[in-house]
Each structure stands twice: as structure tokens, then as C-alpha cells.
Amino acid sequence: MRGYSRQQPELDALRGETMSAQDDHCEKPDSVVQYLDPRAQSRRDFLQHTGTAVVASAALGSVSMQASQAAPLEVAASALTRLNLTVNGRAQQLLVDPRWTLVEVLRDQLDLTGTKIGCNRSECGACTVLMNGKPVYACSQLAVWADGMEVQTVEGLAQNGRLSPLQQAFVDNNGPQCGFCTSGQLMSATALLRNNPSPDAAQVRMALVGNLCRCSNYMAIVEAVVATGANA
Amino acid sequence: MSEAFEPVTPLQTIGHATARVDAIERVNGSAKYSRDIKLPGMLYARVLRSPHPHARILSIDASAASALPGVRAVITHENAQIVWGSGSISGGRQYSDPSKDATLHRRYIFNNPARHVGDSIAAVAAVDRHTAEHALSLIKVAYEQLPFVLEPEAALADAAPKVWPEGNVCPDFRNNLEPMVSNAGDIDAGFAAADEVFEGRYDTAFIHNAQMEPRCALAHWEGDKLTLYTPSQGISNCRHDTARDLGLEDHQVRIVCNYMGGGFGNKNQNQDTDLIAATLSKRANAPVMLEMSRREDWLGVHGRWPTVQYYKIGVKQDGTLTAMQMRAYSGMGPYRKNSGGLSGMEAYACEHRARTIFPVYTNRTTSGNFRGPSEPHGFFGIESMMDDVAFRIGMDPVQFTLKNMLRPTDAQPFTNYSLEDCILRGTELFDWSTRRQAIPGSDPGAIKRGAGFAFMMFRAGVGSSSAIVRVDSKGHYTLFVGVTDIGPGAKTTMGMIAAEALGVPLAQVDVVAGDTDRCPYSVGESGSRTTIMTGYAVVEAAKDLKQQIAAQGMPTGNAVLIASATPQPTTDGKSRQCFGAHFVEVEVDTQLGTTRISKYVAVHESGRIINPQTTRDQIRGAIIQGIGQALYEDLHYDPASGQPLTPGYYRARHLTHADIPPIEVDFIEVDDGYGPFGAKTAGEAGIIMAPAAVANAIFNATGKRMTSLPITRNKILEAHA
Numbered sequence: 001m002r003g004y005s006r007q008q009p010e011l012d013a014l015r016g017e018t019m020s021a022q023d024d025h026c027e028k029p030d031s032v033v034q035y036l037d038p039r040a041q042s043r044r045d046f047l048q049h050t051g052t053a054v055v056a057s058a059a060l061g062s063v064s065m066q067a068s069q070a071a072p073l074e075v076a077a078s079a080l081t082r083l084n085l086t087v088n089g090r091a092q093q094l095l096v097d098p099r100w101t102l103v104e105v106l107r108d109q110l111d112l113t114g115t116k117i118g119c120n121r122s123e124c125g126a127c128t129v130l131m132n133g134k135p136v137y138a139c140s141q142l143a144v145w146a147d148g149m150e151v152q153t154v155e156g157l158a159q160n161g162r163l164s165p166l167q168q169a170f171v172d173n174n175g176p177q178c179g180f181c182t183s184g185q186l187m188s189a190t191a192l193l194r195n196n197p198s199p200d201a202a203q204v205r206m207a208l209v210g211n212l213c214r215c216s217n218y219m220a221i222v223e224a225v226v227a228t229g230a231n232a
Numbered sequence: 233m234s235e236a237f238e239p240v241t242p243l244q245t246i247g248h249a250t251a252r253v254d255a256i257e258r259v260n261g262s263a264k265y266s267r268d269i270k271l272p273g274m275l276y277a278r279v280l281r282s283p284h285p286h287a288r289i290l291s292i293d294a295s296a297a298s299a300l301p302g303v304r305a306v307i308t309h310e311n312a313q314i315v316w317g318s319g320s321i322s323g324g325r326q327y328s329d330p331s332k333d334a335t336l337h338r339r340y341i342f343n344n345p346a347r348h349v350g351d352s353i354a355a356v357a358a359v360d361r362h363t364a365e366h367a368l369s370l371i372k373v374a375y376e377q378l379p380f381v382l383e384p385e386a387a388l389a390d391a392a393p394k395v396w397p398e399g400n401v402c403p404d405f406r407n408n409l410e411p412m413v414s415n416a417g418d419i420d421a422g423f424a425a426a427d428e429v430f431e432g433r434y435d436t437a438f439i440h441n442a443q444m445e446p447r448c449a450l451a452h453w454e455g456d457k458l459t460l461y462t463p464s465q466g467i468s469n470c471r472h473d474t475a476r477d478l479g480l481e482d483h484q485v486r487i488v489c490n491y492m493g494g495g496f497g498n499k500n501q502n503q504d505t506d507l508i509a510a511t512l513s514k515r516a517n518a519p520v521m522l523e524m525s526r527r528e529d530w531l532g533v534h535g536r537w538p539t540v541q542y543y544k545i546g547v548k549q550d551g552t553l554t555a556m557q558m559r560a561y562s563g564m565g566p567y568r569k570n571s572g573g574l575s576g577m578e579a580y581a582c583e584h585r586a587r588t589i590f591p592v593y594t595n596r597t598t599s600g601n602f603r604g605p606s607e608p609h610g611f612f613g614i615e616s617m618m619d620d621v622a623f624r625i626g627m628d629p630v631q632f633t634l635k636n637m638l639r640p641t642d643a644q645p646f647t648n649y650s651l652e653d654c655i656l657r658g659t660e661l662f663d664w665s666t667r668r669q670a671i672p673g674s675d676p677g678a679i680k681r682g683a684g685f686a687f688m689m690f691r692a693g694v695g696s697s698s699a700i701v702r703v704d705s706k707g708h709y710t711l712f713v714g715v716t717d718i719g720p721g722a723k724t725t726m727g728m729i730a731a732e733a734l735g736v737p738l739a740q741v742d743v744v745a746g747d748t749d750r751c752p753y754s755v756g757e758s759g760s761r762t763t764i765m766t767g768y769a770v771v772e773a774a775k776d777l778k779q780q781i782a783a784q785g786m787p788t789g790n791a792v793l794i795a796s797a798t799p800q801p802t803t804d805g806k807s808r809q810c811f812g813a814h815f816v817e818v819e820v821d822t823q824l825g826t827t828r829i830s831k832y833v834a835v836h837e838s839g840r841i842i843n844p845q846t847t848r849d850q851i852r853g854a855i856i857q858g859i860g861q862a863l864y865e866d867l868h869y870d871p872a873s874g875q876p877l878t879p880g881y882y883r884a885r886h887l888t889h890a891d892i893p894p895i896e897v898d899f900i901e902v903d904d905g906y907g908p909f910g911a912k913t914a915g916e917a918g919i920i921m922a923p924a925a926v927a928n929a930i931f932n933a934t935g936k937r938m939t940s941l942p943i944t945r946n947k948i949l950e951a952h953a
Contacts, residue, residue, distance in 0.1 A: 099362055113268035114261020116493070118444045119526040123881040126444055154261035163260065171255040174845045177853060178719035179258035180444035180493030186259065205889040212881055214444050214494050215719045216856035218892045220849050 422555025422584025445493020466756025673935020682933025858922020
């Protein structure tokens with residue numbers, strides 16, 4: 001009944017241990033709390049202890065673990081790493097801090113703010129983008145992992161100023177209420193429609209199950225995606 | 233039954249399903265939400281929060297944080313003592329300046345002692361968010377941990393730890409630590425007249441508003457003028473609150489919010505983030521963007537107050553109510569941000585009634601308004617209780633309701649009354665008599681099917697708001713309204729009302745909203761008031777403009793004609809309500825404990841519907857939120873440590889696409905002659921009945937009365953153990 005969340009305990013475990021604690025600013029009171037709430041580990045802790053070192057050495061080779069641990073926060077220019085990726089069809093060469101997530105780079109470096117940060121820990125799907133055609137949570141991808149990849153965001157859906165049929169269906173069917181989850185819903189649905197041009201409602205619901213909508217406009221969103229397929 | 237109103241048919245613009253005026257911006261990524269705005273030289277800010285449920289700060293050393301390269305400002309309770317007036321209000325009167333001024337238990341932007349896990353301790357502004365995060369970890373705080381209390385009833389025990397020195401009953405607006413009492417008639421006489429008396433206890437959980445957009449604030453000073461780009465569902469109130477808290481005049485503060493990622497009641501005032509960002513920006517002499525994480529938003533903003541409700545009901549053998557008594561406790565967290573009230577009893581006609589509600593301090597996170605602030609949990613309690621009473625005296629709950637629900641009287645007329653119409657229409661659309669089990673729990677087998685029902689009325693009163701409308705020599709109209717579109721479609725609704733009132737197509741009307749420097753006062757997107765109140769001001773401004781055009785002709789050249797209106801409408805002493813009835817069919821797996829909703833019919837009378845598309849989706853979305861409240865959502869605390877265990881979507885178990893049942897929405901449309909073209913409340917109405925209707929359906933299916941929200945698998949399994 002609970003779909004996605006209930007059916008993927010392994011993903012649950014992964015979230016709890018690694019991805020989930022970003023931006024957790026509550027001070028850690030004691031180890032009991034850490035036990036009670038795996039999210040009490042911060043992104044900084046996680047990346048400092050594992051991610052940064054691993055990723056930095058993978059990307060640059062020459063950066064020592066000692067250096068990244070000793071001064072992990074004041075990132076010297078030399079600690080920036082080169083990132084090549086294609087975003088919405090345009091090749092981009094960027095220097096990025098290894099700690100930056102893909103959604104940070106999209107929003108802060110490329111000013112593609114259509115991709116939203118709802119939870120920053122793989123819960124809500126507001127940050128969904130397509131990486132080599134597959135929907136991913138951009139909050140839980142380090143930007144360097146996207147090296148060499150093609151990324152598509154909501155800004156890349158319209159062609160020559162014309163909305164995609166899916167976007168138009170969202171306009172016609174009141175797909176957005178507050179609109180904050182909309183770009184994520186659109187990206188997951190775009191991926192679905194590429195694989196299944198005329199999905200039924202049940203298929204749409206399963207494909208979009210990782211995209212929460214607190215306005216709970218789920219019915220209108222599904223109606224919009226189904227209408228897109230029916231009109232294709 | 234109904235009074236003779238003309239049948240409502242679509243007008244020129246109103247009544248037609250209409251795409252939002254900003255729909256394209258919402259689907260192509262160009263809509264700028266507060267966190268999407270960047271200013272040159274902007275700093276990023278983070279807040280340090282208490283790890284303890286109750287702790288005195290003995291010392292705080294921010295020297296290492298201040299010394300970190302890239303850090304521009306660090307503030308704590310020692311160097312930034314700013315009262316957050318709307319964060320704690322005696323009496324919970326959110327729009328009352330005198331109450332905020334007189335508040336006994338003041339809340340500051342940083343509090344010592346810290347009174348819940350997540351209470352704000354300090355904040356940092358730095359060149360980027362990672363540096364700001366690191367600086368937080370360098371702030372050394374020495375805490376003395378204090379005893380804490382989590383449950384409202386336990387908090388009233390003599391030996392309970394005191395959240396505030398005076399005690400744990402939240403003060404009323406006179407600063408007396410008294411409960412909210414509302415009595416009528418003679419309760420003892422009512423019970424004496426009863427053939428039978430029934431009692432029940434119901435409790436409901438804390439539900440976070442959980443809007444998709446985490447709260448943030450971008451503050452920017454130009455001289456002594458502050459601009460805040462901040463998610464706000466009430467820019468005028470946010471401006472006034474911020475100015476008051478910072479010692480400024482209203483005109484020195486500008487609130488901008490063009491798009492907002494949902495609110496559901498948690499931001500019609502200013503938030504502490506607004507004050508913290510403004511203070512950091514002043515100290516650092518640069519724009520400051522303060523961002524909250526999802527966990528911070530969960531613990532640092534607010535959600536629906538958890539409650540415990542005791543009812544005692546006297547009834548005649550024929551089902552006539554003789555007495556209604558309620559005693560309830562609302563857990564407000566350590567600050568009284570809003571009332572803590574519980575509604576529902578007033579929907580019944582009963583001469584003898586007594587109601588006492590204790591708003592109680594605890595060391596949980598703060599409670600406050602959430603879509604129908606006092607309603608869904610109150611209606612869950614009273615309508616579960618009444619469903620139980622009906623069952624015990626052998627009546628169909630629909631018949632029991634028709635016998636006892638509040639109806640217009642000579643003493644209290646209504647502008648119109650269609651509750652009975654809603655209920656009867658619902659019974660037909662749902663096929664109530666067939667789907668309901670005559671004997672609850674009689675469905676054979678492990679998976680039991682049954683049907684439940686709930687009804688409501690909810691205020692749709694008129695009130696004052698403002699609008700300005702302008703026309704240029706090209707015949708183009710611009711409407712200025714201080715609304716923000718937090719999701720329901722206020723900009724579009726205002727545009728449609730203006731187009732109708734002006735007699736022009738919607739495409740000829742631009743809507744300027746979401747900016748206090750450009751727009752007049754508006755009531756804010758709370759209490760389902762925008763359509764009724766600001767919409768009515770739009771109608772009046774449009775009338776004025778049409779009169780000017782008739783008198784002077786259209787403007788020429790660079791001239792414009794402008795009309796403004798701040799009407800003070802009344803309902804001539806009549807009660808104005810919207811009405812609704814919900815019918816739910818569930819399938820309860822008594823071995824797995826799961827509840828599946830197999831049919832849901834919602835009938836609403838919300839006056840004339842301005843935009844059928846967005847209104848339908850308001851109701852559907854509200855119902856889904858209400859189902860979440862009924863079956864899943866909760867913020868658990870560890871009783872030993874006082875730590876919140878489930879802050880976040882995944883752990884609070886919010887509904888996903890996979891959980892959505894089929895929902896049929898039907899409107900009975902009436903134009904009662906009040907409000908803009910007869911429009912009434914809609915946005916909050918949909919959530920009010922869902923928890924009660926689902927719970928009553930579970931009773932009808934299983935024969936087990938579920939008295940505690942959320943009705944989780946565990947609770948159903950325990951009931952069947």
C-alpha cells in the first residue's frame with residue numbers, strides 16, 4: 001500500500017546511513033541520539049569522513065586524504081575539480097568543490113533554479129533531473145559523479161519556447177498547485193513517457209511514486225500525464 | 233429544505249475551468265521562489281539548534297566560528313535579543329498587536345533556556361553555505377540539561393517539569409493561566425434529561441504542515457529600508473510583524489513573495505528566519521539568504537497541535553441530544569503560537585453544553601495553524617463520538633446527524649443553509665444504504681469492508697481587504713492585490729473576479745501580487761479568506777472604475793484611471809457557512825492491519841465556484857492530507873530522551889502517488905448574495921471531515937472503534953488481537 005517507501009528497505013537503509021542527514025544542524029547530543037536517528041549524521045561528517053576523500057582522490061588522484069581532512073572547509077582553488085557535463089544540450093566546463101551536490105551546481109553555478117530542493121535527503125523528489133535519460137535525485141548526487149554525463153532539467157523541456165506536450169498537459173490539467181514539486185514530477189514523467197508513450201494511471205503512479213506533492217495534487221498530476229500519452 | 237435561490241450557472245469568466253494565469257512559469261522552471269533569488273554579494277546563513285528538549289545555556293563561545301575565514305556575522309542570544317512577537321502570543325491571538333505586546337512568555341529569535349529540540353540557539357552568515365555550516369560546528373555551547381515533559385496531560389500533573397516558571401497552562405490574552413471555557417445552558421440539567429449517557433476519549437497526533445518548500449529568507453537592507461524575499465502566505469501581516477519586531481515602521485519593510493511552495497497555515501505572520509536573516513544582514517552589511525533544512529523546517533516552524541479529547545454525551549432514546557460535554561488538552565509545544573482550539577461541537581444543536589480546552593506547554597516542537605487549525609482533529613473527536621452514540625442507540629449515523637445538526641433558527645439565521653442537501657446528495661452518490669454494514673464488523677473474512685460518514689460547516693464570513701485596479705488608454709487593466717499564490721491559485725482567482733466585474737476577458741487583466749511595496753493590504757492566505765474578502769474588494773474596486781469610465785470615458789494618451797476599494801461588508805447578522813458531507817468506503821485487512829480506501833465521495837457547498845478546476849483540486853488535495861492525518865502521519869518522540877524520531881516526509885509517512893484512492897468531488901452551487909459573486913470558503917473545508925469519515929468507516933468495517941490518530945497498522949492489529 002505504501003508503495004515505494006515500504007517496498008525498498010535497502011534504499012531505506014542506504015538513506016539512513018548515508019544520504020539522509022544533509023543540512024542537519026542540530027548539534028549531536030550523544031550517541032544515543034545517533035542511534036535513534038541515523039539522520040543525526042551530517043552531510044559534512046559523511047563527506048568529510050568518506051565522500052570527500054574518496055571522490056577527491058577518484059577525480060584528481062593527487063589530492064591526499066590528509067589534505068582534504070585537514071582543511072575540508074576552506075576550499076583552496078587547487079581543491080576544486082574540473083567537471084565536464086552537458087546540461088540541456090549545452091556542454092559545460094566547471095570547476096567544482098567536491099562537496100557540491102549536483103543540485104547545488106545546477107542552481108548556484110548554472111542558475112537553473114527550476115530544480116528545487118525540498119528535503120536534500122532523497123525523500124521528496126523535488127530535485128529530480130534526468131542523468132543520461134534516467135531520473136535521479138540531484139540532491140543526492142555529488143556533482144563530480146555527473147562528470148561526462150548528460151543532464152536534463154525542467155528548463156530543457158520546452159523547445160524553442162514551445163512547451164512540451166507534457167508541460168502543456170500540466171497547464172491544462174492544473175498539474176501544479178504550489179508548483180514546488182512540479183519540475184520533479186515533470187522530469188520523472190518525461191522519463192516514463194520516453195519508455196512508455198501512453199501509460200495508464202497505475203503505471204504513472206508507480207513511475208512517479210518517488211515524487212511527493214504535499215498539496216496532494218496527485219490526481220491532477222496523473223491525469224495530466226495520462227492525457228499526454230493519450231494525445232501522443 | 234433549501235431556500236429558493238436561482239440556479240447557479242457559469243458567468244462570463246467565473247464558473248469556467250480556467251488555467252492559471254502563471255501556469256507557464258510554474259511548468260517551465262522560470263517561476264522564482266524565494267530561495268531562487270540571488271543578490272550580488274549575497275551571504276548564506278545557517279541556524280544552530282538545540283539538541284536538547286529543555287536546557288539552560290550556561291555559556292556560548294562563538295569565537296572560533298567568528299574567526300573562521302569566510303564568516304561575516306555570528307549572532308546568539310547574548311548579542312541579538314529580538315522578540316519574535318508572533319512566535320508566542322498570550323491567548324494565541326495571531327492578529328492582535330496588544331496581545332503580542334502583553335505576552336507573558338516571550339519568545340526571542342534565540343532562547344535561553346532552549347525549550348525543545350530544534351529551538352534556535354545561534355546563527356551564522358558566511359560566504360557560502362558550507363562555510364556557514366562549518367562555523368556552526370565551531371560554536372561551543374555549554375548546556376545544563378533540565379527536566380522535560382512531552383505529553384499535555386502529563387504536563388498538568390503537579391510534579392511535572394515546568395516549561396515556564398508560572399506553569400504549563402498557556403496564558404490567555406489577559407495572561408491568566410486559564411483554559412478556554414465555553415458553556416451554554418445547564419449541563420447538569422442536560423444530563424438529567426438524558427435517557428443514556430455515553431463517554432469517550434480520543435487523541436490525535438502532531439501533523440507537520442510539511443509544505444514542499446523549506447522555509448528560507450533573503451534579507452537586504454538599503455539604508456533603513458529592509459526588503460525580505462520570503463515565503464509568506466500573508467505579506468501584509470508579515471510586513472507588520474517584522475516591522476514591529478525590529479522597531480521599524482511598516483513602510484520601512486518590504487515583503488516580496490511571488491511564488492511560494494505551499495504553506496497550509498504555517499506562515500501568515502513573520503517567521504524567526506525573517507528576523508534572523510534581517511539581523512545578520514544588518515550586521516554583515518550584505519544581503520543574507522537564510523536556508524532551513526527539511527529537518528529544521530520540521531522542528532523549527534510548526535504543525536497541527538496534538539490533542540486529547542474527552543467527551544460525555546447525553547441523549548434521549550429517540551436520538552435527541554440533551555447534553556454535550558468536552559474536556560480537552562492541546563499540546564502547544566513551549567510557545568503558544570496559535571489558539572489550540574478544537575471545533576466540532578458547535579455543528580450540533582444542543583441546548584446544554586460545556587467545553588473546556590487546556591492549551592498546554594510541552595517540550596515538543598511548537599504547534600500552530602494547519603489548514604483548518606481547530607477542525608479536522610476536533611471533528612474527528614466529536615463525530616467519532618457521535619457515530620458511537622448513534623451505534624449504541626441503534627441509529628443510522630446519517631439519521632442521527634439529520635436529527636441533531638445545527639440548523640438556522642429565528643435567533644440565528646444563515647445566509648443560506650444547504651447542509652442537508654449535501655448529506656442527502658452524498659448518500660445518493662455514494663449509495664450509503666447499500667455500502668454501509670447494518671451491523672458493524674459483520675463483513676465475513678479477514679478483509680472487512682464498511683462505510684463511514686462525516687459532515688461539517690465552516691465559517692465563510694465576509695470581511696475587509698483591499699484592491700486597486702487601473703486601466704490605461706489601450707484598454708489594458710492591471711489589478712493590484714496583496715495576495716500570494718501559495719498553491720490554491722489566488723492570482724488567477726483574483727484575475728477572474730476582476731475580469732468578471734469589469735466585463736472584460738481575463739487576458740485583458742494583469743495581476744500584480746506578492747509585493748507589499750506594489751500592492752495594498754490583503755488579509756493573507758489563511759482562514760480561507762482570500763477569495764471572499766480580497767475578492768470582494770476587487771469587485772468593489774472594479775465597480776468604482778467602471779463608474780469612472782462611464783463618467784469620464786476611457787483615458788487617453790498617458791493618462792490612467794485608478795480605483796481602489798477597502799469595503800467593510802457584513803452579513804446583516806446572519807451566519808455565513810460553507811457546508812460539506814464526506815462518505816468513505818474502506819477495506820480493512822484485519823490480519824495485516826492495513827486500511828485501503830476503495831471509494832470516497834465528497835459533496836461541498838462553497839457558494840459559487842470561481843474556478844471549478846482549482847477548487848476541485850483544493851478539495852481533493854485537502855482530502856488526501858486528511859487521509860494522511862487519519863492513517864499515517866505522526867511526529868514520534870522518544871520518551872526517554874525527548875528526541876523527535878520522525879521529522880521528515882519519509883518517516884512521518886506522507887502519502888505518495890501510490891497511496892491515492894479514487895475521490896469524487898461534487899459541488900452544490902448557491903449564490904447567497906454575499907461575498908464576490910456568492911463565493912465561499914473552500915480551501916480548508918476539504919480536510920475537516922476526512923479523519924472522522926475514515927475512522928467511522930473503519931468502525932463500520934471492523935466493529936472496532938479506533939480512538940487514536942493516526943490509525944496505524946499497529947493500532948488496528950492491537951484492536952484485533
